[in-house]
Amino acid sequence: MIRKEINKISEVGKALISVEGNPGVALNHVVELLHADSNQSLSFAKAINISEDSTRFQVFNGTQGLSTRTKIRIHERPLTAGFSKNMLGRSFDGIGEVKDGGPEIIYEKQLSTRLDTLNPTVRLVPKQALWTGIPMIDVFNTLVKSQKIPIFAGPTEPYNKLLSQIAQGAKADVIIFAGIGLKFDEYQYFKDELSKSGNMDKTIMFSHLAGESQIKGLMLPDVALSVSREFADNGKDVLVLLTDMTNWSNILRNVANYQDMIPSLQGYPGSLYSELAKRYEVAADIEGAGSITIIGATTLESLEDPVPDNTGYITEGQFFLENGKLKLARSLSRLKQQVNGDTRNDHRAIMTAMASLLAEAEKAYEAAEVGAANDPFSQKLLGYRKDFIEKVEEPFGKPVQLEEALDLCWDILRDHFDPAETGLSTKLIDQYWNK
């Protein structure tokens, strides 16, 4: 027997409620919670486990203020995200409700938030560079349209500043900002930066602030990415800024814990990898349509933490920010080979040569700390390392064009080494060394 309204909640816990028996609700479908006496709408919730004996829901607005008398009204549909071009320039919460105090939006359509996988055969192999004006990215780890790549950084690093700087440079038709567990000043920072650069009218902000309902934070990427996908399906190049996925993963961990799931590493559920992958894999260049590029932020204490570790296996590389510098050693763009063969003829070679010299230099630096870098070549390496950090790993200088950045690399090599010490071919040395 299917009831459209349920009058008895058997359990109210953290973020979750349960009812006895099977009220006829389907998996992942939404229900509305109503005040027992006034019928005032309190929240929506989603069915996550259902059986003959009981049904469990995630409550979007949190469970504070609910009681066993709270009424449940069944809506026979999964969570959808409203879509309208009028959303541009506006701000929303994790389930797509207007958050900026502006007028309600009249939606053109309701989108599924299931994030079905794109059939791999309609993906294009990405071939178009997105230039950022940041030498460490453009020369060493070129960003490519449709890439999914996070910034890995300690919690006190200026990762939001970097994210915002990359966003301003990348030429996207639509920017979707998806912020989870933000502090208010972070939210305001992005809003100000996007407005200052004149990008606000092509931006939609979805944000969840720290302390707001966890379930809304958990749902946020799905809503934001569904909206992104609708733009891309209609031919737009979309840039998604996803920050901070560690906050999101921590909510996932909390909710898994409330559901008594068996934890795998550091309390995270065994499905962490699949859950992160489901979101990041939305990035794509779609045949006959637009594209979605995802640049995320993942804060970390250590690279071995489950969140950055799983993320690294999912994303197409990462930008590693440490002491305010974009570090070469742990940064990687997996798609760079798709684009850096068609630029200047020295691009790949200079990238490889400078990287192996820097690795040598790091060893010399460690040796120097114990007074062991006492030979002339080690001294050269130390000088090179200093220049490299100051001139190449600095992400916040004035924007540099690729050619200029490559010339800068030659300048640095010339200042410190003899040609044969660089490992570069004689052909390139002849062409560029005395330029």
Next chain:
Amino acid sequence: MMKNKRTGTLISIQDSLVKARFYGDVIMGETAEITVDGKKLQAEVLQITTDPKNEDAGIAEMQVFEDLTGAKIGDTVEFKQDALSVLLGPGLLTSIWDGLQNSLYPLSEQDSYLKPGLKAPALDEEKLWEFTPTAEIGDALKGGDIIGWVMEGRFEHKILVPFTIGTCILESIIDKQSLTIKEVVAVVKDEQGIRHELKLVFRQAVKSPIPFKDRSIPNKTISTGVRVIDLLAPVSYGGTVGNPGPFGAGKTVMQHSLCKYALADIIIMAACGERAGEAVEVFKDFAELSDPSTGESLMNRMCIFGNTSSMPVAAREASVFIALTVGEYYRYQGYNVILLADSTSRWAQALRERSGRQGDIPGPEAFPMDIPDQIKGMYQRAGADSATGGSLTFIGTVSPAGGNFQEPVTQATMDATGGFWGLSQDRADAKKYPAIDPLVYTTSVYDSFISWEDREKILQILNEANGIDQTISTIGLKKVPVEKYELYQKGQTIDFCVLQQDAFHELDACTRPERLQIINQTVQKLIDQPMHYSTEGMDDEEVKEMIKSKFDNLRQWWKEWNTYAQDEEQIETLAIKIDQFILQEEYAS
């Protein structure tokens, strides 16, 4: 034979795990279809119990291979009797499927997105194949016997009696003609008197291996084109290798190199829980590249299972078994097959997610307790068959959490495989690719392209150079004697010029055995040749500086030598320079 329709109804739904109540009989491991909003979703039975609420009924626990959004208590389950299986027959090559063998191109005509319930045939049902019979009416046959063949590209694809059929007699067989995989080519009668219609294709359960005819020890080395592998850690046709590495250490580039350059008849790629973009690169860009042994498109020797990371997790486990079964099928036909599974860790994680949901008591890092046995069982399906001349080589990548090789899946893989290519974070950070640590690997081949003694000498000098390198970092170059420093420079040169290889350079990317042997001769000379320099009036530090600058030159020539083909004229000049350096002809007087 008519089967009675056996059905049940859902009584519990949790992520991809469901329970259904049924009356009658359900078989462990059989597949089922769950009807949700009119769509049929595929599932597999994992556990069967009696129903505590109803003594006439049973409860079947199942994992569902598709998203269950919209499923309700009471939805109908139909049990299909057959275990999870794969369709085998002509047309497998060049195919691109999801993890359950739905063909992806036909699916994309239905929708750009893989929506639950969408299905597409595994093999082209319209294509005509010219069948040539070889068996004759009255022949006594059994499962696995050949009744004829078709040409699949350049491969003679044998048509087999399905392995599930026992001893039987061939009652009829068609003459040579073109037909599709839906048509009947022969009829056999088994010992129970039951007639079976044979087609060009048959279904094979994926968890029961296709047998060997005469299993043998893998003893012939594969030319992979990757120097560090072919010199130091070779793999044989029919061998097994685990390839672990932290993210960013170059597993993907390694897999792509093997796809492009490894000498084998057939390459099967099981993209298991990995990035979709990488599988796409393989089937879109690699189609443009040519097969090293035939010059045809690389895709003509490949098939791909693209069960990528955002696809339903339950299908991940299935995808590896399905790919293995296709590999065994071609091995049985006498072909050398390489299966690249990327990544076996994602496969193990799929088992972990499932066992967690089932409430099993977890083993280390919450993996199922029996994960080492499951991994071993999987790798054991690789092997060589001396009766058919075929082989199935299994190269599995491992993605250890935190890059830590002590974690359960890496450990179990080391135990299960004959070879182990450990990718090192330090080498990757220094952009020394391929980042296989020459000092952290194992191999169990019985044959290789260079002699065992030569190989030992290379390893020894790399080991010594590594030791000196550590000395230099801790006490400084000054304390290192000149002759040790020279040894260090030799080791560095072998590492930089031979072991490191540019996977994106059209020539450097692949080195064949003939060229590898030339390189080895030079390497051996370099190792053996004692160096003499005129060092009059120089102190030790100046001598070391001189040695370094000479070796810098050597490395530059050698690196350039790597980028020329054997028949280009520049290569001769460079080879002479390298030889003169090593034999010290310019310093001899």
